[in-house]
Amino acid sequence: MSAGSAPGLPPAADGTDLAACADAACEVEVAEGDEFSVTGPHGLDRIVVEKVTPGTVTLTGYGGNGSSVVSGTTGAPFGDRPSIVLNGIAVAVLAVADDRAVIRLHDAGVGLPDLPGLDVLGN
Numbered sequence: 001m002s003a004g005s006a007p008g009l010p011p012a013a014d015g016t017d018l019a020a021c022a023d024a025a026c027e028v029e030v031a032e033g034d035e036f037s038v039t040g041p042h043g044l045d046r047i048v049v050e051k052v053t054p055g056t057v058t059l060t061g062y063g064g065n066g067s068s069v070v071s072g073t074t075g076a077p078f079g080d081r082p083s084i085v086l087n088g089i090a091v092a093v094l095a096v097a098d099d100r101a102v103i104r105l106h107d108a109g110v111g112l113p114d115l116p117g118l119d120v121l122g123n
Contacts, residue, residue, distance in 0.1 A: 006029070006036050007029055008097035009029060009095050009096075009101075009102050010095055010102055011044070012102045014026045015028065016028060016029050016030075017067065018030070018034060018035075018036035019037075020034065021038055021105055022037055023040065024040050024042065024089045024105050024107060025105060025106050026105050027094070027104040029102050030101055031049065031052060031101075032051055032099060033049065033115045034048070034049040035046040035049065036046065038061075038089065040107070041084075042086075042087040042088040042107075043067075043068045044062060044068060044086060044089065045064050047059055047061045047086065048060045050070070050071070052101050053096075054097075054098070055075055055096075056073055056074065057072075057084075057103070058071065058072070059072055059086060059091060060086075061070065061086040061087055062078070063087075068087065070087050070122075072084035072086060072091070074091075074093055077092070078095055078101075080092055080094060080095065080096060080104070085108050088107065088108050088109075089101055089106075089107065090107070091104070092104045
């Protein structure tokens with residue numbers, strides 16, 4: 001679990017409270033080795049912060065019984081844009097300082113596109 005705020009990082013809305021990410025909507029400060037539970041339709045039940053360096057952040061999402069494993073890495077520049085999407089959970093790395101990062105999670109709204117005439121295919 002995260003210990004405290006790193007100098008040079010902007011304050012995270014949810015601080016270091018990783019439990020705030022349970023609904024996959026949060027803004028938290030994290031460090032390598034942190035992990036937190038998530039719920040929802042995305043098929044993941046936990047996310048692990050694998051690596052935080054001044055130039056990269058790597059996250060891995062795990063589904064129940066190891067049925068789903070997805071990982072993503074993003075590099076600088078960081079900012080308020082989704083830079084990693086893990087099974088429909090968008091992650092924006094807002095800032096990195098030393099071995100800590102502020103990340104924001106939200107539902108990416110990833111789904112099948114609405115394709116006109118799809119219902120008549122195969123007829």
